[in-house]
Amino acid sequence: MSPADAPVLALTCGEPAGIGPELAVMLADDGVIPARVVAVGDPALLAERAAMIGREVRVLELDRDEPPPAARQGVLPVWPVTLRAASRPGELDTANADHVLETLDVALAACRTGQAAGMVTAPLHKGVILEAGHAGFTGHTEYLRDACGVDEVVMMLATDSALHAREANWQGNAALRVALATTHLPLREVADAITGTRLKRLLHILHADLRRWFGVEQPRIAVCGLNPHAGEGGHLGREEIDVIVPALAALRAEGLTLDGPLPADTLFTPRHLEGVDAVLAMYHDQGLPVLKYAGFGRAANITLGLPLVRTSVDHGTALDLAGTGRADLGSLRVAVALAAEMARRA
Ligand SMILES: NC(=O)c1ccc[n+]([C@@H]2O[C@H](COP(=O)([O-])OP(=O)(O)OC[C@H]3O[C@@H](n4cnc5c(N)ncnc54)[C@H](O)[C@@H]3O)[C@@H](O)[C@H]2O)c1
Ligand SMILES: N[C@H](C(=O)O)[C@H](O)COP(=O)(O)O
Numbered sequence: 001m002s003p004a005d006a007p008v009l010a011l012t013c014g015e016p017a018g019i020g021p022e023l024a025v026m027l028a029d030d031g032v033i034p035a036r037v038v039a040v041g042d043p044a045l046l047a048e049r050a051a052m053i054g055r056e057v058r059v060l061e062l063d064r065d066e067p068p069p070a071a072r073q074g075v076l077p078v079w080p081v082t083l084r085a086a087s088r089p090g091e092l093d094t095a096n097a098d099h100v101l102e103t104l105d106v107a108l109a110a111c112r113t114g115q116a117a118g119m120v121t122a123p124l125h126k127g128v129i130l131e132a133g134h135a136g137f138t139g140h141t142e143y144l145r146d147a148c149g150v151d152e153v154v155m156m157l158a159t160d161s162a163l164h165a166r167e168a169n170w171q172g173n174a175a176l177r178v179a180l181a182t183t184h185l186p187l188r189e190v191a192d193a194i195t196g197t198r199l200k201r202l203l204h205i206l207h208a209d210l211r212r213w214f215g216v217e218q219p220r221i222a223v224c225g226l227n228p229h230a231g232e233g234g235h236l237g238r239e240e241i242d243v244i245v246p247a248l249a250a251l252r253a254e255g256l257t258l259d260g261p262l263p264a265d266t267l268f269t270p271r272h273l274e275g276v277d278a279v280l281a282m283y284h285d286q287g288l289p290v291l292k293y294a295g296f297g298r299a300a301n302i303t304l305g306l307p308l309v310r311t312s313v314d315h316g317t318a319l320d321l322a323g324t325g326r327a328d329l330g331s332l333r334v335a336v337a338l339a340a341e342m343a344r345r346a
Contacts (some may be wrong), residue, residue, distance in 0.1 A: 006035050007117035007343035009336060010079070010107035011042030016087035016096050019318030019327040020122030022074060025050040026329045029058045029338065031073035035340040038116070039076055040070040040103045046076060052089070053325030064106065067115065076098040083105055089323025092125060097132030102122050104140065107182045108147055111308040114201040114289050115345035118309030120335050125319045126184070138184035141303050152201045153305040154209070155180045156278065157288060159295035160334040176294050177214075177278040179206050179304070180289040190283045191239055194226060199247040203280065209304035210277055211221055213342050219277045222249060222267055224262035230263045275279055297328045300335040302342075309342045310334040 011027070014020030024039045025046060027062040039046060060077045062068060068077035081103045085095035108115035112172060112300040129223045135142065145153040156179040181202055182193045203221065210219040224230075225244065227237030234241050244261045254256055257277045258275065267279060268290045281287025291299060294315060299314040321327045333340050 004036075006033075006071065007261060007340050008068060008108045008110075008115065008243060009035045009037050009343070010119045011037050011039050011336070012100075012105075012107050012121045013039055013046070014122035015092070015100060015125040015128065015317045016042065016045055016083060016186065017092050018123055018125060018319055019322050020124075020317070021029040021049045021215075022323070022325060023122055023327060023329055023332045025055050025057045025129055026325075026327075027332055028327065029055045029074060030077035030333070032054075033071040034337055035117075035343070036068045036071050037077075037120070037336060038062065039078045040106050040110075041101070041186070042079050043079060043200060045077045045083055045087060046078060048322070049089075050076075051239060063116070070155050079106060079110070088299050090129040090319045091285040093274055094128055094132035097129045097134060100129065101134070101143075104143060107145075108144070108308075109296055114248055116313070117346065120332070120338040121310065121312040122332065123313055125317045128292070135201060137172070140310070140312060141183055144240075144303055144306055146306065148306050148308070150284040150305060150307070152198070153303050154202050154205045155183050156206070156292045156304055157299050158269050158338075159291070159299045160338060161220060165290050176273070176291055177210075179280050180284060180287055181280055181282045181292075183284060184206065185283070187283065187285075191237075193280060193307045196247040196250075198245050199244065201250060203247075203251055203256060203258070205305040205334050206278060206280060213275070213304075213345060215345075216277045217256055220259065220275055222256040222262060222272065222276045223258055223280045223281055224264040224267055224282050224286060225261035228263070288308055297330040298334060299331060300338045302338065309339050309346060311339040311342070 043059050047059045058075050064079050084099050109120040139156045158177040182190050212215040226239045231237045231240035240261045248258050301312040303310045
């Protein structure tokens with residue numbers, strides 16, 4: 001495929017006070033881009049951050065309906081979305097919450113019209129968007145679910161094997177994929193959110209999208225229990241017996257290949273992971289610490305179940321690093337490479 005035929009990916013720059021804008025600049029400076037990436041953000045901010053971190057990157061402001069040219073090292077095409085207020089690295093400002101959401105809307109619209117083959121999102125800050133008055137906002141995943149009008153999506157993070165091939169010294173678990181049964185929910189509410197209906201919907205999406213996007217013919221999914229030791233036969237919680245086991249039995253009868261529910265503390269060991277295509281964890285901090293331990297900075301976040309391609313980085317806004325140029329570009333590279341691969345499969 002020639003560079004001019006590479007898929008167009010809309011890269012939202014995320015929270016302007018975070019590391020998103022400078023990661024977009026660093027990506028343009030990187031030169032190894034398997035897509036025509038167009039940043040969605042404020043061109044002046046991007047030029048300012050490029051200068052701040054000492055990168056010679058030319059910001060190429062496009063019209064919103066103008067396709068980006070073939071990728072060129074040192075050039076960052078941008079679909080402009082103007083900041084609402086000046087932004088300084090590390091300093092959150094509720095005035096820019098609408099700017100951040102507008103970048104998502106612009107990228108979504110581009111995916112819907114076919115201007116973009118997918119979207120990649122740099123990190124936003126959930127707290128500042130909530131403080132700005134967007135009650136109920138809990139992240140890209142749920143925002144995109146609602147904007148696309150689908151009932152359910154699945155957040156899955158995956159380490160990337162394509163990138164590992166370029167890194168001879170990579171030691172991480174190249175094949176780990178972790179999906180979540182609940183996402184951005186207070187721990188207190190997790191048990192009630194895990195219903196049989198929900199688990200069946202999520203596992204249908206996970207099964208279908210592992211086939212569709214990752215080319216896994218007959219996915220084998222390992223499912224974590226919720227309670228310690230998967231409930232210890234009901235002595236340490238009954239959710240496994242009352243909810244998870246019956247849901248998995250119904251899905252097995254439909255032909256899905258499922259392990260579990262297994263105690264989460266030992267599920268993530270080589271013997272139990274052998275031959276497993278993805279793990280379904282019951283909640284955010286049951287699954288993601290393992291994934292991030294295995295591959296932080298070399299993993300991407302994918303929203304399954306959407307009618308469009310969306311990937312993201314495996315990290316947040318890193319306000320402590322913003323403006324320093326010291327943020328690691330690795331996860332954004334993975335997220336872009338994965339979105340480009342998914343766009344080709346679409
Ligand atoms: N995709 C997303 O939009 C996304 C993902 C995760 C967290 N967040 C949000 O980001 C905000 C901050 O979250 P947090 O503090 O829990 O996590 P964080 O990932 O921003 O930071 C955790 C630690 O990791 C470091 N780190 C993060 N990214 C890095 C990079 N690219 N290179 C080197 N070091 C890096 C930070 O400096 C910090 O020490 C929260 O509002 C959270 O909701 C957004
Ligand atoms: N749970 C994700 C993580 O820890 O990496 C993250 O917060 C991103 O969520 P969204 O993609 O929904 O914003």
